[in-house]
Amino acid sequence: MKKILLLLLSFISTTLLAQIKQDTVKVKKDSVQIKQDTVKLKQFVFEDEKNAKNRKKNKKEIEKDTTLSYAAEYKRDVVKFQSGIRGGLSFGSFNLKDVANVVRVTSSGLPQTPFIKDNFLNNTQAVMGYLGGVFVRITRGSFYLQPEVIYAKKGGKFDILQSDGKLFKRVNASYTTVDIPLTLGIRFRQGRVFAGPLMSFPLNFNKELEETLQIYTANDFKKELFTKPAFGINAGIGFEFKHIFIEGRYEQGLSNAVDYELGPSSNPSRFQMLPSLFQITLGLIR
Known part of the structure; x- marks a missing residue:
C-alpha cells in the first residue's frame, strides 16, 4: 500500500x-x-x-514660396496702390551718328571763309549725371505697373576732328530732361524685374554743348526744347527691404534727343545723338 x-x-x-x-x-x-x-x-x-x-x-x-504660380496669385489678390520717391546717379554716353564735313558758319549763317570743315565722332567715355522723382505703383499678385515722373541730368562726350585729323574739340555735353517712364514688373520675394517704354522731354543744354553747336548753325535750336519728346526703353532689377529699395536700371534711347541741321542751309549736315545710360538709385515706398 x-x-x-x-x-x-x-x-x-x-x-x-x-x-x-x-x-x-x-x-x-x-x-x-x-x-x-x-x-x-x-x-x-x-x-x-x-x-x-x-x-x-x-x-x-x-x-x-508665394510666387509658384503668377497667374494663380494674380487671380487671388486684390489691386494695391503704393507711392514713392527715388533718386540716384547715372553714368551715360552718347551714341553719335558720325557726321563728316560739317562746315563752320558765321553768326549770319553763311560759311566762314576760308571754308573749315570738321568731322564729329563718337566717344564712349561715361559721364556722371543724376536723377530724382516720384512714382505710383499699382500691384496685383506678382505683377505691377509703375508710371513715374523723373527729373534727370544726362551726359556724354563726343570728339570733333579737323579735316587734317587733329582734335579740334572734345565736347563734354549734358542736358536736363523730364522723363516719363512706364514700367511693367514681376515681383519675386524681395526682388523684382521690370521693363517698359520711356518718353523724355529735353529742357536745357549745358553751356559747352550750346557753344559748340553755335559754331555750326545760326538757328535758335533752343526754341525746339520741350516741344518734341524723345523715346526710349528702360529695364532693370530691384530689391526691397520693407519700405526701402535699391535699384539698377539701364536706359537706351530709340529716337534722337538732339537732332539738328548743322552748317549752311545750302550744304546742311544732320547731327543726331542717342543717349544710353546706367542708373543706380535708392528709394522709399509706402
Whole structure:
C-alpha cells in the first residue's frame, strides 16, 4: 500500500513540475512578445513623428514660396496702390551718328571763309549725371505697373576732328530732361524685374554743348526744347527691404534727343545723338 502511495505521489509531483515548466516557457514567450510589441510601437510613433515633421516642412515651403504660380496669385489678390520717391546717379554716353564735313558758319549763317570743315565722332567715355522723382505703383499678385515722373541730368562726350585729323574739340555735353517712364514688373520675394517704354522731354543744354553747336548753325535750336519728346526703353532689377529699395536700371534711347541741321542751309549736315545710360538709385515706398 505504501509503495502505491509513493508511486502516486511521485507521479503527481512530476506532472506538477512539468506544468510549471510549461507555464514558465509561456511566460517567457509572452515577455518576448510584449518586448517586440513595444519596439514596434516605438518605431510606429517615431515614423509618425517623422512624417508629421515632413508635412510641416512641406507646408512651410509651400507657404514661403508665394510666387509658384503668377497667374494663380494674380487671380487671388486684390489691386494695391503704393507711392514713392527715388533718386540716384547715372553714368551715360552718347551714341553719335558720325557726321563728316560739317562746315563752320558765321553768326549770319553763311560759311566762314576760308571754308573749315570738321568731322564729329563718337566717344564712349561715361559721364556722371543724376536723377530724382516720384512714382505710383499699382500691384496685383506678382505683377505691377509703375508710371513715374523723373527729373534727370544726362551726359556724354563726343570728339570733333579737323579735316587734317587733329582734335579740334572734345565736347563734354549734358542736358536736363523730364522723363516719363512706364514700367511693367514681376515681383519675386524681395526682388523684382521690370521693363517698359520711356518718353523724355529735353529742357536745357549745358553751356559747352550750346557753344559748340553755335559754331555750326545760326538757328535758335533752343526754341525746339520741350516741344518734341524723345523715346526710349528702360529695364532693370530691384530689391526691397520693407519700405526701402535699391535699384539698377539701364536706359537706351530709340529716337534722337538732339537732332539738328548743322552748317549752311545750302550744304546742311544732320547731327543726331542717342543717349544710353546706367542708373543706380535708392528709394522709399509706402
